[in-house]
Amino acid sequence: MALPDGSYERLRAAGCAGEVAYVQACLRLFFAGPGAGDVSMRHLDGEKIAEIARLNKVAVFVLKALSRAPALQRPTKLFQWLDTYRRKTVSMNASCIMDSMAIQDVLRASEIDFVFLKGPFQQQLLYDDHFMKPSGDVD
Numbered sequence: 626m627a628l629p630d631g632s633y634e635r636l637r638a639a640g641c642a643g644e645v646a647y648v649q650a651c652l653r654l655f656f657a658g659p660g661a662g663d664v665s666m667r668h669l670d671g672e673k674i675a676e677i678a679r680l681n682k683v684a685v686f687v688l689k690a691l692s693r694a695p696a697l698q699r700p701t702k703l704f705q706w707l708d709t710y711r712r713k714t715v716s717m718n719a720s721c722i723m724d725s726m727a728i729q730d731v732l733r734a735s736e737i738d739f740v741f742l743k744g745p746f747q748q749q750l751l752y753d754d755h756f757m758k759p760s761g762d763v764d
Contacts, residue, residue, distance in 0.1 A: 636676060644673040651690040652683060664694040671703040675710075682758045684710045714759045718745040721760045728763065 647669055654664075666674070678684040688707035691699050722745050732739045741747060742764045745755040 636673060636680075639673065641670070641673050641677065643667075643669050644677055647674055648677045648681070648683065648687060651678075651687040654690040654693065655686045659693065664691050664698055664700070666700045666703070671700055671706070674703055675706050678707070679710065685714060685757050711756070715756045718748075718756050718760050721745050721763050722755060725763045 647666065651664070674687075675684070678687045684707050688704070688711055691704055691707065725741060725744065725746060729739070744760040744763045748757050748760070749755045751757075
């Protein structure tokens with residue numbers, strides 16, 4: 626699934642109400658708990674769903690919601706794209722965690738008080754997972 630630049634404009638022009646509703650339903654499923662709900666796409670465009678999830682930084686949430694459904698009920702291409710996105714997020718955030726640990730060591734050695742405002746450590750506190758959203762840097 627290639628995601629072109631200008632995605633917001635393309636999605637606005639395409640009238641993606643069904644795809645937006647699908648992403649919202651997956652988010653509700655994710656936050657509702659461990660039970661699986663209906664994840665069938667019913668003639669929706671998987672590429673648009675992927676773009677919406679990526680642009681709103683909720684792709685891993687959607688993946689985890691879809692993961693609760695039986696394998697045969699999952700939209701295969703979308704699920705594969707979301708899993709690849711998750712792997713890239715893990716790689717990027719792992720790098721941020723390593724940077725954060727190095728920064729922490731220097732600041733503590735210098736007896737400078739600090740707090741991490743965003744990034745993987747904040748995600749751990751919010752979602753109990755360091756890898757829910759991509760983090761490009763550490764603040």
